[in-house]
Amino acid sequence: MSLNDIIGDGSTGQGQQIRTEPMQQRSAARLSALLDAAAAVVDEVGFDRITTAMVAERAGASIGTVYRYYPDRVAVLHALRERAVLRFRQRFVEEMNLTRPETWWDAVDCAVTAFVGLYRSEAGFRILHFADRERTPEADGDAESGFFARRLADILAEEFGLPAGPDLNFRLEMTIEMADALLSRAFASDPQGDERIIAECRRIMHDYLVGFYGPSVGSNAPVLSQRS
């Protein structure tokens, strides 16, 4: 289990959503151009005013090309979300390598920093929550937050000695769900992200986890769970 494993394979397990895997280089470029276009359009006209024609035109492609890759309109949005999720994981890894966190909290904080950074820089990111509110009925509530929570749990356990197990996974999942909501709220009131809300989000996450895993300390042995 290395840090890079958190990036994963790019799938968040929501079923097939691409029609044809690109075989030639140009089509890979097309694909990402289509997603770039979709992101721009989403930022401009919003999530449900988006039309396939807009995406195609903005990407310099024709309608048919959109449907070569995606079975329908919502699949494009799903793919956009997938890519954003992937970029978040990558950015989180970058952030970890950059700051070299010394405590488990610093590591968690990297996730917040990565998330906020992407919200600020990435077009279309605002629309895409991890917790896909439009879950497909058969997606067993285990979409993205679950994956990321597990990987983060692995890291916190291996690198910082937190006690691994379902409890850690569960608490991180709660943390991520809260943070997603609060940070999205921060960017809903302010395109740059309301600093007060972001700070409060960090504090809430921190206090919640500290209750279980004790104050963040450097290389000391972890404090065991103190509550239920």
Added chain:
Amino acid sequence: MSLNDIIGDGSTGQGQQIRTEPMQQRSAARLSALLDAAAAVVDEVGFDRITTAMVAERAGASIGTVYRYYPDRVAVLHALRERAVLRFRQRFVEEMNLTRPETWWDAVDCAVTAFVGLYRSEAGFRILHFADRERTPEADGDAESGFFARRLADILAEEFGLPAGPDLNFRLEMTIEMADALLSRAFASDPQGDERIIAECRRIMHDYLVGFYGPSVGSNAPVLSQRS
């Protein structure tokens, strides 16, 4: 300021969304039948697969009737959300009258109970978050969670002596946003609501607010803010 004021006028300030106010009795029934139908359809096919034809047919009405009352498809969804919000406020008031809370936490807990109850009983409720992710650009991030937070703040201040002011509003807004996310998550994994998540949600809300307002005590004087 009475408890009933929290129910408000039924508008959450998202602009006009009804075309014609009903003049006769039957049309009021039609209106709510349309929303019932919309709720059922939303539960069946999901938020963005819903079509006006489905709603009309399910309600035993014709297409034209839908458009007599609502200017377009999204207006129907907005109205459905409005009604759910209104019912939540009503249920919260009922819950308060029923349990006669003795501490500020019991009062907050009533909101959770009301929310969970509605999620379980009300069709279509699952789709409708308070924090409308599809905010209209000019709605200054102040849709529903803001309104409810303010009213709840009023109650907590007047009935239980919590220090009124923008800080209380802000913290309640954070609390509501978290709770909304966590409870929705609870119902995403389990149609009856994952009890563990619901309990954890309560704990998180409680611990967060206790940090500022001290342990819930009966009729004692409130403990003043102990942090920042």
Added chain:
DNA sequence: GCTTACCGAACGGAACTCGATCATGGACGT
């Protein structure tokens, strides 16, 4: 009877299909 409510065929526009056409890059001969 006059106003309100309702209907559903018809219109427009957006989602999506499909056969024609173009581009790519490995195969193959020299």
Added chain:
DNA sequence: ACGTCCATGATCGAGTTCCGTTCGGTAAGC
């Protein structure tokens, strides 16, 4: 090595279908 050939991937966009929305005509309340 070099060029050419062509199977197959990739692209296009007019056409089809489906859905949101309108509107004139009909029925029901008061």
